[in-house]
Amino acid sequence: MNIGEIARRAGVSRSTVSYALSGKRTVSDETRRRIQAIIDELDYRPNAAARALKEGRTRTLGLVIPPASLRLTDMQLGFVASVVEAAARADLDVLLSPSGGDHDRSFERVVTGRRVDGVILMEIRLEDTRVTRLQQAGLPFVTIGHTAHPHGTCWVDVDYATLIARCVHHLADLGHRHIALINRSPELVAAGYGPAQRALAGFTEAVTQRGLTGVDLCCGDDAAAGESCLEQLLDERPEITAIATLNEAALPGIERALERARICVPRDLSIAGVAARHWAEGFRPALTAADVPTEMGTHAVELLLERIATPDAPPRHLLLTPPISLRASTGPVPAR
Amino acid sequence: MNIGEIARRAGVSRSTVSYALSGKRTVSDETRRRIQAIIDELDYRPNAAARALKEGRTRTLGLVIPPASLRLTDMQLGFVASVVEAAARADLDVLLSPSGGDHDRSFERVVTGRRVDGVILMEIRLEDTRVTRLQQAGLPFVTIGHTAHPHGTCWVDVDYATLIARCVHHLADLGHRHIALINRSPELVAAGYGPAQRALAGFTEAVTQRGLTGVDLCCGDDAAAGESCLEQLLDERPEITAIATLNEAALPGIERALERARICVPRDLSIAGVAARHWAEGFRPALTAADVPTEMGTHAVELLLERIATPDAPPRHLLLTPPISLRASTGPVPAR
DNA sequence: CCGGTTCTCCGAATCGGTTCGACAGAACAT
C-alpha cells in the first residue's frame, strides 16, 4: 500500500495525493474527497522511513534511560511515563536506549544513526560523557537533572537544595534543633550525583542559617539500607528529633526501624522529605513532603521541541520547586 | 556524512563502500582498509531511514505498554527493562507506545506506519482488541500474558496456576490445613485478568486435592488495601494459619497489619507467594516465593525474532514455572 | 594466442515518500 497505489486508484499523480494529505498546496475538493475515500478504504498510512528520509526528520524522540541492571526508582519511572505521554500527545514516538557506560552501541546508534530528532537524557552525572557526546554530534537534547556546567545545555530539574532547605525550615519552625539528613547511597554521592550533592548543600546552608545541629548520612536506595541506617542513627545520635530525606526507596525501611524501636511519628520524631506522591502516601503516617512533579517529563519534551525548532536560541532551564504537602509525619518537637 | 561522501574520499563507488561494510561481496583488503579508515575518521554510520526504506525492515521492535495513568507494577517494569536489554543485545531499538484504549494514535502509528518489525504487547486481557488489530495488520507480535484463545498467537507467560498450587502444597506439607489466597484487585478479577483467574484455579484445585479449607479473597494492588484486607481476614477467619498470594504490591500492607496484630511470621502464620525477588526480599521476614523471572522480556524478544524470521511457523508459547525460593516466611503449623 | 575463470569494482535501478518547476485552462483585467 504505497502512495503510488493510492494515486493509481484515484486516477491522479503521486504528488497530488501527497498534497491532498499534507495540504501544502491546494487540491480541489472533489479530488481530495476521492483520494481520502480510497485512503480510508485501504487504511493507508505513509511509510515512516521514506518520509523520514526525504524530510530529514524522524518524528521520533530518543529517551536514554539507566541500564536495566540499575533498578529504576519510582521517580525515574514517572519521568519515563510522562515523557512518553507528552510525546504521544505531540504525535511523536519515543525510542528507548538503555545506556550507562560510555561506549554504548545502543546510545551510539541513536546519536549518530539519525534515528531521532532529539534526545532526552535521564539520570545524569555532574560530569557526563554522554552530554559532551551529544554536543559534539550536534543533536538537540535536554537533560533531566543537570551537570556541573549547566549553562550551555537545556535541562529541567528539581531544586533539591531549596526543597530540602524548606524541609529544614519547616522542622525548625516546629522547634526541632537536631536534624538529620538521610541522603542517597554513598556510591551516588561519591560519583558526584547532582541531587545528592545539592540536597546536602541545601541542608547544610539551612542548618547553619537557623543555628541547628545537623547530621548528614548516606543510605543505600532500598528498604534494607534504610532500616539499618536508621537503627544506626537512633543508636548513635539519640538527640535527633527530626529527619529530612530525599531517599524515597529507603522509606519503608525507615518506617520499619521506627516501628521496631517503638518510636511514634510524629509524637517522638518528625520526618519530612522529597518523594513521589506514591511513596509519601504509602508511608505511615503519611509523609509531609514535596511531591516530585511527574510533569518533569512533559516539561522536558516541551523544551526539547523548542530546541529542535530553534537550535540556535539560548538554552533554557527549568528548576522546579514544588510546594511541600503537609501531611501527618511532622509535629512539634517532643518535650524533653 | 552519507555513503557518497565516504566513497568520494576513498576514491571508490558507493556500492563498494556498502559491500565493504556489509561483507556481502568481496572487497580487496587494501580497499576495505582504506574505506574503514575514512569511516572511522568521520565517525560515519549509515542513515537508518534510508536503510529501512530499502531493506524493508526497521531493526526496531515496538513495545506496547499500559498508559502512564495506570502505574506500572514492579513486575511490569522488570519486563520493560528486560525487553529493552534483550533488544539492545540483538542490536535492535525499542519504540515505546503507551496504549490502553482501542483507538490509539500512537498504537496505530506503530502498527500501520511500518515503523517496527514486530511488536511486544504487555498486560493483555482475556479478550484484547489490540491482538486482533495486529493479526489483521499481519505484523508479527508476541504477548506477555495470553488471551482466552491462546493457540493462534505467540506468547510467554508465568504459570500462576501451578505456582500458587505449589505454594499450597508446600504449606500443606508443613501441616497447614486452613489456607487463604490473597488475589489481585476485584476489578482485575472481574475484568477477566488472566493471572488472577489462573491463580484462583490453581489454588482451588490444590486445596481440593489436599483436602484443605481454602478462602480466597481479592485485594487492591497497594499497601493500604493489603493492610485492610489482612485485618479483615484475621478478624473473620482466625483459623487461617497460612497465606498464599500473588499480590506483591499488597505485601508491605500485609506486613504492617501482621506487625500491628503482633503476629509473628512464621511462628504464628506462614506466607508464601509469587513475587518479584525485590518484593520477596523486602518483606520481613524474607518471603518464601516463586521469583517472577525478569527474563520474561528476554524470552519475548527471542520468540518475536523467531516469528519475524519465520512468520509462517506455528506459533510458539512459553509457560514459565520458576522454582520456589525457600526463605524465612514459612514454617510448621503452630501447635494449637 | 585464445576462451574461460576469478577477482574487483562500477553504474544504475530501486525503496516510498516530498517538493519544486512547469503547464494547461479558467477567470479576470485592459
Place this chain on the structure above:
DNA sequence: ATGTTCTGTCGAACCGATTCGGAGAACCGG
C-alpha cells in the same frame, strides 16, 4: 482580442542507502 493571474495537476528530481548485472583486468590451462 490580448495579456495576466490564479487553480489544480503533473512529471521529475531527490533523500541515502542496498543490490543486481556486468565490465575490465589478471590469470589459468591448452
